[in-house]
Amino acid sequence: GRVSLSNTAYLITATSENREPLFTHFPAACSAARCFEDATLFRESRMLAWVLMPDHVHWLLQLGETDSLGEVIGRLKFASSRHTNRALNRTGPLWSKAFHDHALREEEDLQAVARYIVANPLRAGLIKRIEDYPFWNAIWL
Known part of the structure; x- marks a missing residue:
């Protein structure tokens, strides 16, 4: 039983199917990243920070009132699967069915969690400076 609490921030981790490093392919990673920036997918929820790794993603999002x-x-998974599969000229599942979520407590510092994510x-060890990695964002920038 997963509980959805309105206006609560969640740290989410989702892995690619079989942990396949699909996002080492630059156009595929760009396709997925565009979805993480698409506000229409969130409706009243909002993305606070995210980072796309070769075989998984971390999202920090704040849930809205109704979803x-x-x-x-x-x-998020549906849209990014559709666009990423198109970029990779493939079909089939992109993401594992499950995802891990952690509801942040009020006393947890959202910016500190965002810094940890990015x-x-x-x-x-993928980069030496975070500025060199193209697949992340946070609202505090």
Whole structure:
């Protein structure tokens, strides 16, 4: 049982199907990233920060009043699957069915969580400076 709490910030992790590193392909990563910036997918929810890694994504989003967390994540996964599969000239599942979520408590610092999220490529050794990684964003910039 997943609980969706209105106006609550959630840290979400979703992995690609079989942890396949699909997002090492630059056009595929660009296609997915555009979806994470598409406000129409969120309706009244909003994306606070995200980073796309080669085989997974981290989203920090604030849930709105009416949509459940599953509905918002479903729209994100559906749209990014459609566009990324087109960029890769492939069909089939892009994302694993499940996702991990953590509801942030009021005392947790959203900006600190966002910094942690966008520093993932640095910790993974993909880059030396976060400025060199193109697939992340945060509303505080």
